[in-house]
Amino acid sequence: MFExxxxxxxxxxxxxxxxxxxxxxxxxxxxxxxxxxFDALENFRVVDGKIVESWGYWPEAQIIRxxxx
Numbered sequence: 001m002f003e004x005x006x007x008x009x010x011x012x013x014x015x016x017x018x019x020x021x022x023x024x025x026x027x028x029x030x031x032x033x034x035x036x037x038f039d040a041l042e043n044f045r046v047v048d049g050k051i052v053e054s055w056g057y058w059p060e061a062q063i064i065r066x067x068x069x
Contacts, residue, residue, distance in 0.1 A: 011043065019037040038058075038066070041056050
């Protein structure tokens with residue numbers, strides 16, 4: 001779910017809440033069937049209506065803990 005979306009010129013910044021059940025490998029962890037939720041930040045540079053660059057923050061250590069503890 002999108003929590004925030006901001007844009008300025010070619011740049012778009014998002015804060016997204018992800019929720020789901022792990023049914024495939026994630027962050028090197030085999031499927032566990034566990035439910036998880038986390039917020040991530042993603043930034044994009046958009047040119048002529050297309051994403052040409054992206055970068056962001058995913059709380060990988062937090063995700064791994066949720067899947068393994």
